[in-house]
Amino acid sequence: MSTSLLDIVAQLDNFPYYEKEPIRSNALLKEYRALKIQGINEILGYISNTIVEGTPWPEEHWDTGSPDAVVLKTPPRTPISARTKIIENAIHRIAQAGNDGILKNWRNERFPVYGPDAEVVMEIERSASAHFGIVTSGVQMLCYVEDANGLIRLWIAKRSEKKQTYPGMLDCTAAGALTVGDSPRSAVVREATEEASLDKTIIKRDIRSAGCISYFHMKGSSSVVGQENPTSLLLPEVEYLYELKLDEGVVPQPNDSEVEDFRLWTVDEVLEALRNCRFKLNSAVVIIDFFIRHGIVTPQTEPNYIEIIARLHRRLPFPTAQHCSSL
Amino acid sequence: MSTSLLDIVAQLDNFPYYEKEPIRSNALLKEYRALKIQGINEILGYISNTIVEGTPWPEEHWDTGSPDAVVLKTPPRTPISARTKIIENAIHRIAQAGNDGILKNWRNERFPVYGPDAEVVMEIERSASAHFGIVTSGVQMLCYVEDANGLIRLWIAKRSEKKQTYPGMLDCTAAGALTVGDSPRSAVVREATEEASLDKTIIKRDIRSAGCISYFHMKGSSSVVGQENPTSLLLPEVEYLYELKLDEGVVPQPNDSEVEDFRLWTVDEVLEALRNCRFKLNSAVVIIDFFIRHGIVTPQTEPNYIEIIARLHRRLPFPTAQHCSSL
Numbered sequence: 001m002s003t004s005l006l007d008i009v010a011q012l013d014n015f016p017y018y019e020k021e022p023i024r025s026n027a028l029l030k031e032y033r034a035l036k037i038q039g040i041n042e043i044l045g046y047i048s049n050t051i052v053e054g055t056p057w058p059e060e061h062w063d064t065g066s067p068d069a070v071v072l073k074t075p076p077r078t079p080i081s082a083r084t085k086i087i088e089n090a091i092h093r094i095a096q097a098g099n100d101g102i103l104k105n106w107r108n109e110r111f112p113v114y115g116p117d118a119e120v121v122m123e124i125e126r127s128a129s130a131h132f133g134i135v136t137s138g139v140q141m142l143c144y145v146e147d148a149n150g151l152i153r154l155w156i157a158k159r160s161e162k163k164q165t166y167p168g169m170l171d172c173t174a175a176g177a178l179t180v181g182d183s184p185r186s187a188v189v190r191e192a193t194e195e196a197s198l199d200k201t202i203i204k205r206d207i208r209s210a211g212c213i214s215y216f217h218m219k220g221s222s223s224v225v226g227q228e229n230p231t232s233l234l235l236p237e238v239e240y241l242y243e244l245k246l247d248e249g250v251v252p253q254p255n256d257s258e259v260e261d262f263r264l265w266t267v268d269e270v271l272e273a274l275r276n277c278r279f280k281l282n283s284a285v286v287i288i289d290f291f292i293r294h295g296i297v298t299p300q301t302e303p304n305y306i307e308i309i310a311r312l313h314r315r316l317p318f319p320t321a322q323h324c325s326s327l
Numbered sequence: 328m329s330t331s332l333l334d335i336v337a338q339l340d341n342f343p344y345y346e347k348e349p350i351r352s353n354a355l356l357k358e359y360r361a362l363k364i365q366g367i368n369e370i371l372g373y374i375s376n377t378i379v380e381g382t383p384w385p386e387e388h389w390d391t392g393s394p395d396a397v398v399l400k401t402p403p404r405t406p407i408s409a410r411t412k413i414i415e416n417a418i419h420r421i422a423q424a425g426n427d428g429i430l431k432n433w434r435n436e437r438f439p440v441y442g443p444d445a446e447v448v449m450e451i452e453r454s455a456s457a458h459f460g461i462v463t464s465g466v467q468m469l470c471y472v473e474d475a476n477g478l479i480r481l482w483i484a485k486r487s488e489k490k491q492t493y494p495g496m497l498d499c500t501a502a503g504a505l506t507v508g509d510s511p512r513s514a515v516v517r518e519a520t521e522e523a524s525l526d527k528t529i530i531k532r533d534i535r536s537a538g539c540i541s542y543f544h545m546k547g548s549s550s551v552v553g554q555e556n557p558t559s560l561l562l563p564e565v566e567y568l569y570e571l572k573l574d575e576g577v578v579p580q581p582n583d584s585e586v587e588d589f590r591l592w593t594v595d596e597v598l599e600a601l602r603n604c605r606f607k608l609n610s611a612v613v614i615i616d617f618f619i620r621h622g623i624v625t626p627q628t629e630p631n632y633i634e635i636i637a638r639l640h641r642r643l644p645f646p647t648a649q650h651c652s653s654l
Binding site: 020184211214295301304313316322323 | 539
C-alpha cells in the first residue's frame with residue numbers, strides 16, 4: 001500500500017499534540033528534563049532522563065535539583081561564548097557516557113539557541129543538538145520550470161549512494177542547516193551555489209522566499225502508545241522555504257560527491273516517488289508544501305488537506321529565531 | 328503606534344495555546360461545555376456555561392448530566408436532518424433566552440458539522456454557529472497583477488459604508504462562507520463571479536488553490552488573564568485560500584451594494600493599511616499569508632516570521648472537513 005501525504009507528515013511531526021493526546025504527551029514529557037538557563041523562564045530544549053542520569057553535571061555550572069529541569073547556572077548577561085564552553089564540556093561527557101555518535105559525527109558547526117527575545121543565548125555543536133532537544137533550523141530550495149500552459153516540473157536531486165545519511169534518496173534541489181552566523185537568505189544562496197552549481201546572479205535575482213515549515217520530530221521512537229523509547233531524541237525544527245523558477249535550459253549540476261544527479265521530474269513522477277517513500281523525510285514535506293502553494297495538492301485532491309497544512313506549520317513550544325536585519 | 332503583523336494575527340488567533348498558557352487554557356475551557364454527540368468521542372464545539380445554564384435542554388434529546396459536556400442523545404446512524412432539527416429547536420430556545428442576535432441575523436444558511444471521519448453529522452444555522460463553537464469554513468480570493476519586473480499589485484475591495492458588518496473596511500477581492508453543499512472551489516468561483524463580476528471562464532481557468540489558514544478566535548473576550556468574559560463566543564475557523572493573477576486591464580467590478588469599489592493597491596499601500604487596521608481582521612491575515620507565499624514578507628523583513636506562520640495554520644482540536652471529490 002502506498003504512503004499517504006498525511007502519513008509522510010505524521011512520520012515527521014510525530015511528537016504528540018497535547019490537545020489531541022494529553023495523557024500520552026504528559027507521559028512522554030516525563031521521560032525528559034527541560035533544558036533551562038537561570039533567569040530565563042522559557043524551556044529551551046529537552047534532555048532525556050537516560051542522558052541526564054548517565055552523565056555527570058558539575059554543580060559549579062548545573063543545577064539538577066529539580067526533577068523536571070536541568071538548569072545552566074549562568075547569570076543573565078553571561079557571554080554566549082562562556083555558556084557555549086560549558087555546554088561543550090557537557091557534550092563531551094554525554095559522548096563519553098555511551099553516545100559515541102556525537103564525536104563520530106562532529107561537524108565543528110554549531111546551532112544557535114535562542115532566548116525569549118530571539119537573542120542567541122548559547123551555541124550547541126550540530127552533532128549534539130538532538131541530545132539537547134533544541135530547535136534547529138535549515139533552508140530548503142526547490143527549482144522548477146513552468147511551461148506555457150502552467151505545467152510545472154521540478155528539479156529533484158538524487159543523493160549519492162555513498163552519502164552517510166539517506167544514501168540514494170531523493171531530495172530538494174538544495175538544502176542546508178542554518179548554523180551560527182547564517183541568515184536564511186545567505187544560507188540558501190550558498191547552498192544553491194555549492195550544491196547545484198547555479199549562477200549566483202540568477203539565484204539572487206530570482207529566488208523567492210515562500211514561508212517556512214515547522215514540526216516536532218522524535219527520532220527512534222516507538223509509535224505504540226505506552227512503549228516510548230526512553231532514548232528517543234527530540235528534534236523540533238524550522239525549515240525556511242525558497243523556490244526558484246528556472247528558464248528551460250538552465251540545468252543544476254552536482255558540484256561534489258553529495259549529489260548523484262539532478263533530473264527534471266513531472267509532478268506525477270514526484271507524487272509517485274513521495275508515495276513510495278523515495279524522498280528523505282524532511283525534503284518530502286517541503287515538496288508537499290510546494291504542491292499546496294502551487295495549487296497541485298488542493299482540497300479537491302487531498303482528503304487530509306487541513307490536517308497536513310496545520311501539522312506542517314506547528315507552533316513549537318520554544319523560543320525561535322529572528323532574522324530581521326533591521327533589528 | 329502602528330499594529331504589527333503579529334498583533335493582527337494574535338487578535339484573530341486569540342484562544343490561548345495550552346503549551347504556552349496551560350493554566351489560562353484550562354481555566355478558560357471551564358467556562359464552556361463540550362458539544363458532543365452520543366457515540367462520537369470527539370468534541371465538536373463548545374457552548375458557554377452561560378448559554379447552557381440559561382437554556383432548557385429537553386431530556387428526550389439532550390444529556391446535560393456531565394459538568395463538562397452537553398451531549399446530543401441521538402444514536403449512530405441518525406439521519407443528519409433529525410439532528411439538525413433538534414439543534415434548530417435548541418437554537419430557538421437559546422435565542423429566546425436573551426440571544427436575540429441569532430434571529431436578527433438569521434440567514435437560512437447552515438454550516439455542516441463534521442465527525443471524526445469527516446462525515447457531516449449535523450447542520451447548524453450560520454447565525455448560531457458561534458454559540459455552539461463549531462468549526463466554520465470559508466473561501467478567500469485575492470486577485471493581483473504582476474508587472475514585467477515581478478512587482479505585484481493587489482485588487483482590494485472596500486466594503487460599503489452601509490454594510491452591517493465591518494462597514495467601510497478593506498477586504499480581499501472576494502470571499503464567502505462555505506455552507507452546506509459547498510465545495511471550496513465551487514464557492515470561490517461563485518463568490519468571484521457574484522462579488523467581483525469576473526468572467527467565469529477566466530476564473531475557472533486561472534484561479535489557483537494556495538493552501539488554507541486556520542485559527543481559533545474568541546469573540547468579545549477580555550485579553551486580561553483571569554478576566555475572561557463568560558459570554559465569549561468561540562469561533563474556530565478554516566479559510567481556504569485562492570489567488571488569481573489577472574491581466575492588466577481586467578478590472579473587478581462591484582455587482583451589488585456590498586462592495587463600494589475595487590482598487591489596485593501597491594504592496595506598500597496594503598502594508599500601510601494593514602498596520603493601520605483598515606482591513607477586516609480575517610481578510611488581513613489572508614493578505615499576510617499571500618505576502619509570505621509571494622516573498623514579500625520574508626525572514627529578513629519580519630521579526631515574528633515563524634510565529635506568524637505557525638499561528639495562521641493552527642491545528643484545531645475538532646474534526647474538520649474533507650472536500651476530496653473522489654471519496
